[in-house]
Amino acid sequence: xxxxxxxxxxLSLSPGERATLSCRASQxxxxxxxxxxxxxxxxxPRLLIYDASTTAxxxxxxxxxxxxxxxxxxxxxxxxxxxxxxxxxxxxxxSPLTFGQGTQLEIK
Amino acid sequence: EVQLVDSGGGLVQPGGxxxxxCAASGFSxxxxxxxxxxxxxxxxxxxxxxxxxxxxxxxxxxxxxxxFIISRDNAQNSLYxxxxxxxxxxxxxxxxxxxxxxxxxxxxxxxLVTVSS
Numbered sequence: 639x640x641x642x643x644x645x646x647x648x649l650s651l652s653p654g655e656r657a658t659l660s661c662r663a664s665q666x667x668x669x670x671x672x673x674x675x676x677x678x679x680x681x682x683p684r685l686l687i688y689d690a691s692t693t694a695x696x697x698x699x700x701x702x703x704x705x706x707x708x709x710x711x712x713x714x715x716x717x718x719x720x721x722x723x724x725x726x727x728x729x730x731x732x733s734p735l736t737f738g739q740g741t742q743l744e745i746k
Numbered sequence: 747e748v749q750l751v752d753s754g755g756g757l758v759q760p761g762g763x764x765x766x767x768c769a770a771s772g773f774s775x776x777x778x779x780x781x782x783x784x785x786x787x788x789x790x791x792x793x794x795x796x797x798x799x800x801x802x803x804x805x806x807x808x809x810x811x812x813x814f815i816i817s818r819d820n821a822q823n824s825l826y827x828x829x830x831x832x833x834x835x836x837x838x839x840x841x842x843x844x845x846x847x848x849x850x851x852x853x854x855x856x857x858l859v860t861v862s863s
Contacts, residue, residue: 673850675791682856685849694851735793736793
């Protein structure tokens with residue numbers, strides 16, 4: 639099983655700032671099959687990034703993903719009020735599919 | 747527009763059974779891998795199981811193997827999760843989710859399962 643570890647657990651920033659979220663895998667993620675999801679309270683998750691760096695349809699271009707192998711990053715440039723939420727990384731290369739524990743992005 | 751509507755959640759006693767359903771519309775259901783993902787109250791996301799487009803391949807997380815069964819009916823555009831021998835730790839919101847491969851692109855709204863006496 640691939641274990642995904644996200645850091646930090648909580649990130650406190652102000653609107654307009656840049657957010658950098660990390661996701662580290664316990665072993666290499668084949669084909670960089672790594673996705674990022676955003677989840678707001680009471681809602682289902684929403685796909686933002688897949689294949690580590692491809693932006694999903696409808697995702698604002700201030701969201702970008704990078705990384706390969708075992709180290710991946712989600713960057714949000716110029717935080718908007720609606721961006722404050724929980725973010726999860728997930729690998730879909732091998733079964734069982736696994737999620738990171740999440741990063742809570744909160745308003746400072 | 748892809749739409750997934752989860753149903754079937756509720757309160758069940760430990761050791762009991764429950765069957766979740768998911769009604770799909772707005773896309774070609776038979777071309778999607780389908781999944782169940784759960785989220786315990788206040789916790790993160792946990793993938794539970796998935797099923798191949800034609801139902802010939804099924805995968806489960808270890809904690810539910812032998813207790814849960816995922817199935818689908820492509821003629822009815824429906825996904826199911828039969829949950830047996832339920833435990834308190836199975837308490838969660840269960841999401842139906844799917845995509846053209848193992849990548850999950852679409853999610854249902856979730857249905858709450860509470861296992862308690």
